[in-house]
Amino acid sequence: MSAYLTINNIEVIYDHVILVLKGVSLEVPKGKIVALLGANGAGKSTTLKAISSLLRTERGEVTKGSIEFDGKRTDKLTTNDLVKMGVCQVMEGRHCFGHLTVEENLLTGAYTRRISRAELKADLEKVYHYFPRLKTRRTSQSGYTSGGEQQMTAVGRALMAKPSMILLDEPSMGLAPQIVAEIFEIVKDLNSKEGVSFLLAEQNTNVALKYADYGYILENGRVVMDGAASDLATNEDVKEFYLGVSSGERKSFRDVKSYRRRKRWLA
Amino acid sequence: AQEQFIPILSYRVGLYASGGSGFFGGAIDYFNLVNANGGINGVKISWEECETEYNATRGVECYERLKKKGGGASLVEPLGTGIAYGILDRLPTDKVPMTTLGYGRSDAANGQVFPYVFPLITSYWNQAAGMIKYLGDKEGGIEKLKGKKIVHLYHDSAYGKEPFPVLEAYEKSIGFQLIKIPVPHPGTEQNSQWLQIRQANPDYVILWGWGVMNAVAIKTAARVGFPREKMLGVWWAGSEEDTIPAGDAAKGYTTMTFNTPGNYPVIDEIRKKVYGAGKGNLSDKDRIGSVYHMRGVTAAMLWIEGIRNAQNKYGKGKVMTGEQIRWGLENINVDEKRQRELGALNMFPTIKTSCQDHEGSGAVKVQVWDGKAWKAVTPNWVTGDRAMVQKMVAESSAKYAAEKKITPACLPG
Amino acid sequence: MIYREAGQYKTTYDTDTQIFPIAQDRYAMLAILLIAFIVIPFVATPYIFSAILIPFLIFSLAALGLNILTGYAGQISLGTAAFMAVGAFASYNFMLRVPGMPILLAFILGGICAAMVGIAFGLPSLRIRGFYLAASTLATQFFVVWCLTKVPWFTNNSASGVITAQQIEILGFKFDSPQEKYLLVLGIVCVLALLAKNMVRSTVGRSWMAVRDMDVAAEVIGFRVMKTKLTAFAVSSFYCGIAGALFAYCYVGTVEPEAYNLDLSFRILFMVIIGGLGSILGSFFGAAFIVLLPIVLSMIVHVTGLPNSVTSNVELMVFGGLIIFFLIVEPHGLARLWQIGKEKLRLWPFPH
Amino acid sequence: MSDSAQRKIGDVILKADNVSLSFGGVKALTNISFDVREHEIRAIIGPNGAGKSSMLNVINGVYHPQEGTITYRGEQRKDMDTHAAAKSGIARTFQNIALFTGMSVLDNIMTGRNLKIKSTFVEQALWIGRARREEMENRRVVEEIIDFLQLQHVRKTPVARLPYGIKKRVELARALAAEPSMLLLDEPMAGMNVEEKQDMCRFVLDTNDQFGTTIVLIEHDMGVVMDISDRVAVLDYGKKIGDGTPDEVRSNPEVIKAYLGAH
Amino acid sequence: MQFFFEVLIAGLLSGVMYALVALGFVLIFKASGVFNFAQGAMVFFAALTTVGLKEEFGLSLWLAIPITMVVMVLLGIATERIVLRPLVNQHDITLFMATIGLTFFLEGLAQLIWGSNVRRLDLGIQDVPIEFVMDKTGMLISQFDVIAAIICAILVAALAILFNKTKVGRALRAVADDHQAALSVGIPLQHVWAIVWAVAGFVALVAGLLWGSRNGVQFALTFVALKALPVLILGGFTSVPGAIVGGLIIGASEKLAEVYIGPYVGGGIEGWFPYVLALVFLLVRPEGLFGEKIIRRI
Numbered sequence A: 001m002s003a004y005l006t007i008n009n010i011e012v013i014y015d016h017v018i019l020v021l022k023g024v025s026l027e028v029p030k031g032k033i034v035a036l037l038g039a040n041g042a043g044k045s046t047t048l049k050a051i052s053s054l055l056r057t058e059r060g061e062v063t064k065g066s067i068e069f070d071g072k073r074t075d076k077l078t079t080n081d082l083v084k085m086g087v088c089q090v091m092e093g094r095h096c097f098g099h100l101t102v103e104e105n106l107l108t109g110a111y112t113r114r115i116s117r118a119e120l121k122a123d124l125e126k127v128y129h130y131f132p133r134l135k136t137r138r139t140s141q142s143g144y145t146s147g148g149e150q151q152m153t154a155v156g157r158a159l160m161a162k163p164s165m166i167l168l169d170e171p172s173m174g175l176a177p178q179i180v181a182e183i184f185e186i187v188k189d190l191n192s193k194e195g196v197s198f199l200l201a202e203q204n205t206n207v208a209l210k211y212a213d214y215g216y217i218l219e220n221g222r223v224v225m226d227g228a229a230s231d232l233a234t235n236e237d238v239k240e241f242y243l244g245v246s247s248g249e250r251k252s253f254r255d256v257k258s259y260r261r262r263k264r265w266l267a
Numbered sequence B: 001a002q003e004q005f006i007p008i009l010s011y012r013v014g015l016y017a018s019g020g021s022g023f024f025g026g027a028i029d030y031f032n033l034v035n036a037n038g039g040i041n042g043v044k045i046s047w048e049e050c051e052t053e054y055n056a057t058r059g060v061e062c063y064e065r066l067k068k069k070g071g072g073a074s075l076v077e078p079l080g081t082g083i084a085y086g087i088l089d090r091l092p093t094d095k096v097p098m099t100t101l102g103y104g105r106s107d108a109a110n111g112q113v114f115p116y117v118f119p120l121i122t123s124y125w126n127q128a129a130g131m132i133k134y135l136g137d138k139e140g141g142i143e144k145l146k147g148k149k150i151v152h153l154y155h156d157s158a159y160g161k162e163p164f165p166v167l168e169a170y171e172k173s174i175g176f177q178l179i180k181i182p183v184p185h186p187g188t189e190q191n192s193q194w195l196q197i198r199q200a201n202p203d204y205v206i207l208w209g210w211g212v213m214n215a216v217a218i219k220t221a222a223r224v225g226f227p228r229e230k231m232l233g234v235w236w237a238g239s240e241e242d243t244i245p246a247g248d249a250a251k252g253y254t255t256m257t258f259n260t261p262g263n264y265p266v267i268d269e270i271r272k273k274v275y276g277a278g279k280g281n282l283s284d285k286d287r288i289g290s291v292y293h294m295r296g297v298t299a300a301m302l303w304i305e306g307i308r309n310a311q312n313k314y315g316k317g318k319v320m321t322g323e324q325i326r327w328g329l330e331n332i333n334v335d336e337k338r339q340r341e342l343g344a345l346n347m348f349p350t351i352k353t354s355c356q357d358h359e360g361s362g363a364v365k366v367q368v369w370d371g372k373a374w375k376a377v378t379p380n381w382v383t384g385d386r387a388m389v390q391k392m393v394a395e396s397s398a399k400y401a402a403e404k405k406i407t408p409a410c411l412p413g
Numbered sequence C: 001m002i003y004r005e006a007g008q009y010k011t012t013y014d015t016d017t018q019i020f021p022i023a024q025d026r027y028a029m030l031a032i033l034l035i036a037f038i039v040i041p042f043v044a045t046p047y048i049f050s051a052i053l054i055p056f057l058i059f060s061l062a063a064l065g066l067n068i069l070t071g072y073a074g075q076i077s078l079g080t081a082a083f084m085a086v087g088a089f090a091s092y093n094f095m096l097r098v099p100g101m102p103i104l105l106a107f108i109l110g111g112i113c114a115a116m117v118g119i120a121f122g123l124p125s126l127r128i129r130g131f132y133l134a135a136s137t138l139a140t141q142f143f144v145v146w147c148l149t150k151v152p153w154f155t156n157n158s159a160s161g162v163i164t165a166q167q168i169e170i171l172g173f174k175f176d177s178p179q180e181k182y183l184l185v186l187g188i189v190c191v192l193a194l195l196a197k198n199m200v201r202s203t204v205g206r207s208w209m210a211v212r213d214m215d216v217a218a219e220v221i222g223f224r225v226m227k228t229k230l231t232a233f234a235v236s237s238f239y240c241g242i243a244g245a246l247f248a249y250c251y252v253g254t255v256e257p258e259a260y261n262l263d264l265s266f267r268i269l270f271m272v273i274i275g276g277l278g279s280i281l282g283s284f285f286g287a288a289f290i291v292l293l294p295i296v297l298s299m300i301v302h303v304t305g306l307p308n309s310v311t312s313n314v315e316l317m318v319f320g321g322l323i324i325f326f327l328i329v330e331p332h333g334l335a336r337l338w339q340i341g342k343e344k345l346r347l348w349p350f351p352h
Numbered sequence D: 001m002s003d004s005a006q007r008k009i010g011d012v013i014l015k016a017d018n019v020s021l022s023f024g025g026v027k028a029l030t031n032i033s034f035d036v037r038e039h040e041i042r043a044i045i046g047p048n049g050a051g052k053s054s055m056l057n058v059i060n061g062v063y064h065p066q067e068g069t070i071t072y073r074g075e076q077r078k079d080m081d082t083h084a085a086a087k088s089g090i091a092r093t094f095q096n097i098a099l100f101t102g103m104s105v106l107d108n109i110m111t112g113r114n115l116k117i118k119s120t121f122v123e124q125a126l127w128i129g130r131a132r133r134e135e136m137e138n139r140r141v142v143e144e145i146i147d148f149l150q151l152q153h154v155r156k157t158p159v160a161r162l163p164y165g166i167k168k169r170v171e172l173a174r175a176l177a178a179e180p181s182m183l184l185l186d187e188p189m190a191g192m193n194v195e196e197k198q199d200m201c202r203f204v205l206d207t208n209d210q211f212g213t214t215i216v217l218i219e220h221d222m223g224v225v226m227d228i229s230d231r232v233a234v235l236d237y238g239k240k241i242g243d244g245t246p247d248e249v250r251s252n253p254e255v256i257k258a259y260l261g262a263h
Numbered sequence E: 001m002q003f004f005f006e007v008l009i010a011g012l013l014s015g016v017m018y019a020l021v022a023l024g025f026v027l028i029f030k031a032s033g034v035f036n037f038a039q040g041a042m043v044f045f046a047a048l049t050t051v052g053l054k055e056e057f058g059l060s061l062w063l064a065i066p067i068t069m070v071v072m073v074l075l076g077i078a079t080e081r082i083v084l085r086p087l088v089n090q091h092d093i094t095l096f097m098a099t100i101g102l103t104f105f106l107e108g109l110a111q112l113i114w115g116s117n118v119r120r121l122d123l124g125i126q127d128v129p130i131e132f133v134m135d136k137t138g139m140l141i142s143q144f145d146v147i148a149a150i151i152c153a154i155l156v157a158a159l160a161i162l163f164n165k166t167k168v169g170r171a172l173r174a175v176a177d178d179h180q181a182a183l184s185v186g187i188p189l190q191h192v193w194a195i196v197w198a199v200a201g202f203v204a205l206v207a208g209l210l211w212g213s214r215n216g217v218q219f220a221l222t223f224v225a226l227k228a229l230p231v232l233i234l235g236g237f238t239s240v241p242g243a244i245v246g247g248l249i250i251g252a253s254e255k256l257a258e259v260y261i262g263p264y265v266g267g268g269i270e271g272w273f274p275y276v277l278a279l280v281f282l283l284v285r286p287e288g289l290f291g292e293k294i295i296r297r298i
């Protein structure tokens, strides 16, 4: 299986001094869903931003290694070029255009596409179909919509770009369980019907591993484990730390007594 | 090898760049001429320019930077009120004389209080007095101004307010009606002022403007149909830079001046010897002999006279100190004979300075823009009520002396 | 390796909240102060005093004031010069009209007057934000200068509106020479800088920053937004007022209201932004940059021997270009650049 | 439950009666009545846009309802005022992280203690006496919170640089610093993995246990909500469709239909 | 009464001239959230380039103007390349500061190339009262003003359509809200900015020609920006029609104030009056008359 997106041993430094990624390598094969797991601050978002070239806008830079998409190196490409090539990122923390209405937000998603009005309308309807809540709020300025509504807007906006590869940064954050399931169904749908590949940074490990084909676990800026999603889901460590199941049973949140940091793969 | 150093605090960028480049260009052209003619008794002039941007802070810095250069500054001329104020207090300690040709503190004419300041030729107060005199003459006698309306349209700053005491004194003594209308800096918009003027329908408008304000005033006057002949500008509103942008609207507009427009042997000499040798300072040769250029030449001429005076007293062919030049400037005497020698007969009024009178003349002239060039209106030099002005100078400088705890006295030669 | 904090453990919160928690910084600061107070007065020339050091210190103070308002409290102001003018003219009038007024007290009262004007003009900031506020502060700038020009009382009825600063005398000692004035300014600036540092590291400072970063949240936490913003305006204007008075008394001597024009306001804003918003040290860096750069530039361009009409313009272009350049290199200003430099030094010779 | 008995859930301290809030045409809350008892952990759940955050905003005075009344500690009023709410011991965290991005973690948490500061502005400028003592005292409290929430390693980091999950924790720390009697948490566990959620739950439970802090919690993770809360209110597009113990809510058909889905 | 109307109309017409400059600001602010301080310098630069080409190279005005247009477009592109691109996603105030740097650069550049002489610009539009109106009503209305008003109206209409009715317009507003998000959906910030700056250059050229032919082409042209600022805050930074409405209000009220209040307080209040007026408006509507509401939510 050919790799669609390849990350080769990259190192990322913010502000010239803060080393965040210390040699991360991963691949996303064409038409697959790959999950990127890891604790807070592991560097998931950073990895995604490195791919989509948004790093520069945060004064970060890839100092070592390379990123290739579809056989082309991306270091010289701008985010816009990448979107045109089909790579689209849904940023963590929503980032809606606050002064634009929900509908206008969605429409900007299709900026790079040259399509007829009718097609645009159809795509819009599709997004509304996925997220009916957005339809009722379509004329509100998105700055005034609720957190979850903004998250839906952000995801919907990316869908409007009709990408061939979507980088999703915590899509489930702040969404009601039903919608989370909905989003992952959409992911699955797009993946199986339209062959869209996904790189998914997700904290909701449970769901992520359920839908993904392959997974990487990031700790402290390094990949510490990778494997087929099904393997990971049955790995004891993963089960304990990421799925909250130890010795086969889910522990009640009330009963977890210690909040000491537990064993890690790397110190 | 011996050189007399003169710092040039010029401004060639910013709002007033056109004036600065003309004036300092003229001065430097004259330096070059003097040097080409062998210097002052063999002493060549050297100079260094420093860009002040017409900004007080930078001006002070330039002054401080250059005052010790080249064996010490001979004198300074910042051509800007703010800078002049900034260095005023430093002059006596540094022993550097400063000339302020046609601007700055009018009361600095009193050399007992301001030994190092020389508002050579004339000051704002004398100009204001001269204006009233001229307007009176136009009416056929100063008393005929009684009952007339005069608008003082001024740049709303210390500069525009400087002539108030004089104008108000005349208002009282003659009995005309003085209407003061300020224009906020920079004066790019004057519709309301000119509507007010049209409403008041005055007999004359005195335009005490600066920079872009002048051209706009002339243009707006045309828009409201106020005759330009009835406008009388100050000398800072009387250069080509003020009238050219106004185009046809400026025809017939009159202003004060302390130079007689025209051509002079010295200007020809500059054309020939300086520009001929490719050393000219102005990039645009059409500006040779323009108002600002001629003012610069005049200033330089008087400085050199001061230095020459000093040499006559302290030793010919030697480099003079600031202190010695101060004496030289205090004893300038350029009469018509001397003017002829300098190739500048009638280019500026005759001038004779003394410790009591650092101005030395107080005479002014009126010029008119004929659409292409400035022409003198009054053949003779005009002076207003000198006695009145001198009284005001005395009072005002006494106040300054009290504030600064200075005991007025003439410095020994 | 020289710049290591390794081995320096803080055992109390007191030591941790020190202004310079790292020993090397402390020694460096001490050294700088020693040089500034003891060495420089002996070695510097009058030119350096009166054309570089004095304006540098005065502008640093003004920049510090503006930094409190803009950098810490997040209110952009384009009216700094107006507050300086209030300080200068108020001090002048106190000296003039109150017999036997000690000059330092006059400065402080001048600063307080500026603070009051600051509060008055700060009131709109409760509703108006961002660039709307910035543009509105121009009202302060124009109004104050207009007022000083219009009301003759402020300038002691001087015909032209120009005031001449009185002689500076403290406890019988006259500050006349550039050197003496430098020491006076340096002393004042050091004291005020220390006070400012104290403010920004305690609750006042945190309240400013909280309001700057997110005023709604600050309110929810319990800060009173109105009080906080107005204190920032008051303190900032106080500093600017003192700086304005020093500008008149220790630098130019004779001033007209026009000297405190928009140009000056902008100049101080540059200092703050180039130096680093929200950094006391940055105010000094910024002032140094804006005071020195034109001087250095004009000296450099001078040796090229080009005609002045060319060099002046080239200077302007380079000045503008450098501002842009520095912003690109480090949008958070020279202070951040300095900090990054230090961090690199700390890691050196091992990268990361 | 045994420990909830220990915590001695008390009387109702906060009561909202028939509160309605709308923005233009959008009805965020319609006729909601809602109460909170002392020392309990009270959860609010509901689909996106249901009005949960709006409810919190009404409680601490960020939004002012058009109708209804709020009774807090026996005092009935039309609406709350943010400052008054803070003063009377209500602290909160926000859904869209509202940290002071330009400040370090430590400073952010210190701001939480601003209401405890008594020293004047002049004292602080001079850094003398009371000001310094208070600073040290508050610092000590804050360090305890930092230890409690395990934020030691980022103490001096500017919060803008922190990853999402840590920011959430800093926000909690800031709220705790105020030593509140009531804590409003708006999705404190969004963007965390299970392990981190477990930690967070521990923090919340411990706060509730040790300080007796009343907690109002919005959360989408049903596991968390059902495990730790005493009572759960369910909102659906501005209306309250359920209220009761976790078990009651879980079996409420209307709630299942609107929110939980078939699980 | 006649006089009152005369002042009023003069004010309204001055306001149109202010609006012309304000439009350039609005354009850039609305499209990128950048408060472009260099607008005044661009006005100066454009006007000076036109006259410079005309006088130094003897080109006809109708050739000089299109060439200047090209220069302004190149300038826009260069600005994006060199100044804005590296500063994407930075704080507003940083970008603001960068435009101040740009101001210095442009001022220096303009004067370096064309010198600092004051020049005259004649567009061939008479700046004298229209006789017909004068005879009928006794009012002084300059032909020049009328033409300026027409040009301004056309510009406003065109820009309003651009922003509200087109895809590019929507993208521009998105950029102003969030640079990073705009990038992430594939809006080519580089092109968008280059276009906007080029259009702003064009607006600056129009303003420069009109103001230049009225006041002479000189450095003071950069100061017309100061007249445009109150217009801008009153109308709202983000509203194209706001610029024109703001211009009319500011123009009329400042003239009326100067004429009717000025004399009682010593005059010269035009410098600050518009700012204070705008401030008062802002107290009621903090985002100006037509500006987008500033969203403050937690």
Ligand SMILES: Nc1ncnc2c1ncn2[C@@H]1O[C@H](COP(=O)(O)OP(=O)(O)OP(=O)(O)O)[C@@H](O)[C@H]1O
Pocket: A014, A015, A018, A020, A038, A039, A040, A041, A042, A043, A044, A045, A046, A047, A058, A060, A092, A203, D160, D161, D162, D163, D164, D165, D166, D191
């Ligand atoms: N702009 C920045 N400047 C400096 N450091 C940064 C910046 N952005 C992120 N970091 C640092 O990089 C590290 C990784 O952050 P990143 O946001 O990639 O984590 P993450 O895995 O996405 O975490 P989370 O799940 O909480 O979102 C963190 O330690 C963070 O402090």
Ligand SMILES: Nc1ncnc2c1ncn2[C@@H]1O[C@H](COP(=O)(O)OP(=O)(O)OP(=O)(O)O)[C@@H](O)[C@H]1O
Pocket: A137, A140, A144, A145, A146, A147, A148, A149, A174, A176, D023, D026, D027, D028, D046, D047, D048, D049, D050, D051, D052, D053, D054, D055, D095, E297
């Ligand atoms: N300030 C406001 N202006 C306009 N509408 C608002 C405002 N605040 C909230 N709303 C609307 O009110 C409704 C309820 O919003 P709220 O933020 O309370 O939802 P929520 O239950 O917290 O949802 P989520 O789980 O997505 O955060 C939403 O439709 C939202 O768009």
Ligand SMILES: [Mg+2]
Pocket: A044, A045, A046, A092, A169, D163, D164
């Ligand atoms: Mg992340």
Ligand SMILES: [Mg+2]
Pocket: A146, A147, A148, D052, D053, D054, D095
């Ligand atoms: Mg919510």
